[in-house]
Amino acid sequence: MNTDITTLLFDLDGTLINTNDLIIASFTATLNHYYPDKYQREDILPFMGPPLYDTFVSLDPERVEEMIARYREHNLANHDLMVKEFDGVYDTVKALKEAGYKLAIVSTKMHDTVVRGLQVTRLAEFFDVVIGLDDVENAKPDPEPVLKALKLLNSVPEEAIMVGDNHHDVLSGKNAGTKTAGVAWTAKGREYLNQFEPDFMLESMEDLLGILKVAGK
Missing domain, CATH: 3.40.50.1000 (HAD superfamily/HAD-like)
Structure with missing residues (x-):
């Protein structure tokens, strides 16, 4: 040693x-729900790393908890297949x-x-x-x-x-x-x-x- x-x-x-593909897919599914076709892969990369709250509160402080819940639902549903x-x-x-x-x-x-x-x-x-x-x-x-x-x-x-x-x-x-x-x-x-x-x-x-x-x- x-x-x-x-x-x-x-x-x-x-x-x-x-988990890169899983994270990007979860952000894409979430963001497309609120902002259809606005975010591409390159737009999502900066969101990888910080806590979800920090990302979503910067986009919509009023719906941050709702957006986190939607993200986590998608992420957990696809987790074991994609990791x-x-x-x-x-x-x-x-x-x-x-x-x-x-x-x-x-x-x-x-x-x-x-x-x-x-x-x-x-x-x-x-x-x-x-x-x-x-x-x-x-x-x-x-x-x-x-x-x-x-x-x-x-x-x-x-x-x-x-x-x-x-x-x-x-x-x-x-x-x-x-x-x-x-x-x-x-x-x-x-x-x-x-x-x-x-x-x-x-x-x-x-x-x-x-x-x-x-x-x-």
């Missing part, structure tokens, strides 16, 4: 599991767990939906801590979710890396004092993520094993 790092914190959607882990994720996370690293999920999704995604992709057994949107007062990029995960893992920021596909993940890690890693497969493009200067940019999830000098890599 790399003696400097003991803890890996992961975003879920777009980082460990490929799968990215290449290399399962084997990498398994190797990290077996090497003794502390692992947690830090997401802006609701806790139960995070757990469902982990179960569908067979990743649930590797994570001792899951922090969802409803587990904190302040979502990423606030440091609260990262710091709460670290506290529950008995870890400290100096020994952790926050891994994610969105600037909210990188900034949350930086604000909490951890190292940060971006993933080059982010739906928004690596150039977008590079603007926020993560400490590492992963071309594949297996890159973590080399960075951490996990035995055999």
Whole structure:
């Protein structure tokens, strides 16, 4: 084990599991209901990452809860059919767990939906801590979710890396004092993520094993 790092914190959607098509489809179905044919895929990409409330309140403060409910209904109805882990994720996370690293999920999704995604992709057994949107007062990029995960893992920021596909993940890690890693497969493009200067940019999830000098890599 790399003696400097003991803890890996992961975003879920777009980082460990490929929910991009599911999220875009859920936003499309919701937005088309209220604003027929107004939003295309490129218009929806900026909505990926922040909490749903932040997105929908910026569009219609009067109907934000109604829009969230419609989005979640579509998302959950299609969840298990459309979700799968990215290449290399399962084997990498398994190797990290077996090497003794502390692992947690830090997401802006609701806790139960995070757990469902982990179960569908067979990743649930590797994570001792899951922090969802409803587990904190302040979502990423606030440091609260990262710091709460670290506290529950008995870890400290100096020994952790926050891994994610969105600037909210990188900034949350930086604000909490951890190292940060971006993933080059982010739906928004690596150039977008590079603007926020993560400490590492992963071309594949297996890159973590080399960075951490996990035995055999």
